[in-house]
Amino acid sequence: MKDRPVILITNDDSINAPGIRALVEAVRELGQVVVVAPDSPQSGMGHAITIGDPLRLDKVDVFDGIDSWQCSGTPADCVKLARDKVLHRKPDICLSGINHGANHSINVIYSGTMSAAMEAAIEGIPSIGISLLDFKFEADFEVSANVAYELTKRMLAGPMPDHMLLNVNVPIVRPADFKGMKICRQAYAKWAEEFDHRVDPRGKDYYWMTGKFMNMDKNPGSDVEALKAGYASIVPITIDFTNMRMKEWMEKEWKDFV
Numbered sequence: 001m002k003d004r005p006v007i008l009i010t011n012d013d014s015i016n017a018p019g020i021r022a023l024v025e026a027v028r029e030l031g032q033v034v035v036v037a038p039d040s041p042q043s044g045m046g047h048a049i050t051i052g053d054p055l056r057l058d059k060v061d062v063f064d065g066i067d068s069w070q071c072s073g074t075p076a077d078c079v080k081l082a083r084d085k086v087l088h089r090k091p092d093i094c095l096s097g098i099n100h101g102a103n104h105s106i107n108v109i110y111s112g113t114m115s116a117a118m119e120a121a122i123e124g125i126p127s128i129g130i131s132l133l134d135f136k137f138e139a140d141f142e143v144s145a146n147v148a149y150e151l152t153k154r155m156l157a158g159p160m161p162d163h164m165l166l167n168v169n170v171p172i173v174r175p176a177d178f179k180g181m182k183i184c185r186q187a188y189a190k191w192a193e194e195f196d197h198r199v200d201p202r203g204k205d206y207y208w209m210t211g212k213f214m215n216m217d218k219n220p221g222s223d224v225e226a227l228k229a230g231y232a233s234i235v236p237i238t239i240d241f242t243n244m245r246m247k248e249w250m251e252k253e254w255k256d257f258v
Contacts, residue, residue, distance in 0.1 A: 005031035005156050008082050008091035008120070011099065012042040012075045012112030015062055019098035019132065022141035024063050026149045027095065030156060034091070035063060036082035039070040043101070045112035047119070048074045057081055075116035083123060093155055094120035098144045099131035104169040104223040104233060105189040105215070114167055114237070121165035122239055126155055130168040133227065143178050144170040147232045150181075167235040171227045179230040186235050187222035189215040 007027055011020045015037035024033055039058075056072035069086055071078045075096065083090060099113040108114045117129035128151055132144040147170055155164070167186075171178075193211035200206055215224050223233035250258075 005092035006087065006089075007031040007033045007152070008079070008087065008094045008125075009033055009035045010037045010075055010078045010082070010094070010096050010116045012038065012045060012096075012116065013100050014038050014041050015060065015068065015070045017041075017100065018137065018139070019100050019141060019144075021063065022145045023095060023098045023130070023148055024066055026145035027152045028066065030149070030152055031092065033063075033066050034082065034087060035066055035068040036071060036078045036086055037068075038075060038078060039072055042074055042112045044110050045074050045115065046110050047076050047115040048112075049076050049080070050074060055081065057085060075112040076119040079116050079119040079123075083120075083125075090123060090125050091120075092126075093152065093160075094125045094127040095130065095148065095152060096120075096127065097130035098141055098148065098170075099129070100137065100139060101131060101135040102133045102169055102227075103129060103131040103167060104133075104227060104235075105187040105213075105217075106191065108167055108186065108235075108237065117165055117167075118237070118239060121163045121237075124162045126160040126162075126164040128152070128155070128166045128168055130170070132170045132172070134172045139172075143173060143175055143232075146175075147181065151234075163239055165237045165239065167223075167237050168232060169223060169227055170232045171230055173230050177230060178232075180232070181234055182226040182231045184223040184226050184233045184235050185221055186237075187215055187224040188217040189213060189224060 096117040114129040117127040120127040226233040
């Protein structure tokens with residue numbers, strides 16, 4: 001076992017979510033799988049880390065034959081603790097998911113799934129965040145599990161550059177209707193939020209956030225386009241947020257200012 005690649009698996013839906021179980025089963029033959037995942041759902045947590053509260057890390061028996069820990073913190077906390085206190089080394093690859101729900105386009109900003117993968121990539125660990133567009137607890141993960149297996153196998157075959165980070169989304173399709181995978185770019189889209197105002201039994205105001213996803217991207221090659229056509233989208237993500245075009249524009253237009 002010590003000669004097999006170490007595969008760290010985490011998520012944001014909690015260690016008890018069906019998606020992470022599907023991911024563990026999909027890749028367990030490819031290496032030594034270790035799971036460190038939140039003890040409760042952390043969807044929409046983004047790249048939050050726990051600073052003001054202690055973190056709990058408990059070994060649990062959730063997956064047959066797989067070393068597993070549940071963490072009281074965020075998805076990013078899970079990756080940090082996995083590297084420092086569980087593995088005491090970098091894993092060969094980090095897989096986050098399989099998420100219940102889409103993380104394509106602008107969702108990558110809010111996603112705890114992708115933030116866990118990004119935290120690993122920051123540490124130089126090649127990583128994949130994988131999501132199924134189906135939010136249902138009883139979703140069918142067959143296609144997304146196959147995608148996870150094929151991508152993990154390919155990445156472990158190498159070479160993998162440092163900080164490799166992939167945002168993978170899978171459409172809701174039957175295996176017979178699945179078109180395959182496409183390397184894409186992130187679509188220009190956003191959420192148009194609305195807040196439903198309600199009053200609780202004590203007369204206090206509260207709000208439920210609602211809204212709809214708006215895709216403004218009409219150009220070919222986006223993740224949204226690929227998913228609509230029945231393909232899994234693969235978007236390489238960078239951990240460097242620098243807008244180089246904006247930087248060049250500012251250096252030209254603001255040269256008398258800075």
